Amino acid sequence: MRLFHQYLTSTCHTLSQDGLSAYHLSIVIPRMATSFPYLLDSILALSALHLATVEEENRITWLDAAVRYQSQACSGMGKILPDVTPEHYESAFVSSVLIFLFATGFPGISPDNQNNNPISEVLEGRRLIAGAAMLFERFNEMGVDAKLNGWLCLPDTEESLENNEQYSKTHLPIVLDMKLTVNRSIMESLDKLQATIEANETPQKELYQAIWQLLHNSIEPWPKIGPHGGVIAWPLFIPEPYISLLESGDWTARILFLHHVVALRLMCNRWYVRDRGRRLVLATLDPLGEIPDEWADIISWVKSSVEINTSIVT
Incomplete structure (x- = not known):
């Protein structure tokens, strides 16, 4: 009870x-x-x-x-x-x-x-x-007489910072501004990553492009949820071949994954998300060892993004 x-x-x-x-x-x-x-x-x-x-x-x-x-x-x-x-x-x-x-x-x-x-x-x-x-x-x-009709969020529904135990009313505008800044930063990084993917002719190029598009679709609409459930739903749409690349340590696959976990920071106002993005970023970076020169700038950006969020959220 x-x-x-x-x-x-x-x-x-x-x-x-x-x-x-x-x-x-x-x-x-x-x-x-x-x-x-x-x-x-x-x-x-x-x-x-x-x-x-x-x-x-x-x-x-x-x-x-x-x-x-x-x-x-x-x-x-x-x-x-x-x-x-x-x-x-x-x-x-x-x-x-x-x-x-x-x-x-x-x-x-x-x-x-x-x-x-x-x-x-x-x-x-x-x-x-x-x-x-x-x-x-x-x-x-099946056309079930749905009791849940209207429950699921429409694409134009916005992620709300209201009803949140972490933030006071005066804090909300600061947090929203910070999140919008982080969202713009992620989109800028994705644009650079797209150029890198397009420039490299590899057997996995089409797969990288598809994953990039999924990321873009999940992050770009924020603070709107978007038609595919937003950032938190991104793993639903990733195909098995990408998972295999990720588990094998493929660097491009890792970089795409890091953009997703940084984007989870946009949902840090949710008590069941909180510092999940920062925690996953740190856990991903910790065992990487030597970072190839071509990815050094993005890894530096990932670390910076985590620090920007940490200053307000934790």
């Missing part, structure tokens, strides 16, 4: 964007959760994780509860997904989204998290988002 109360009075409001989804998050989805235990578990898990950031003195207690409910939510989803029926499409979709948000926030909140591999962390998020996307397509294709 404590966790459900936390969701209704606080957590659900931190998830809405520009007020568009507030009704569904606070009314429709909690009502839906009373009929689908795995959705209720995912709500309780995210609420417990949120409380772990609010009540520092009880952080371990809330983290233990968060992990327990997340495990139950994943187990419940695992039982219905292999033969998912239309009645579960919407509830399973919402549960997938909440499970993904939990997976996004947990590494930066738990003091015991030992996963220092930024690529595997992002790819885990990709797996979870992909499940949500599949369910969304299912209930759209």
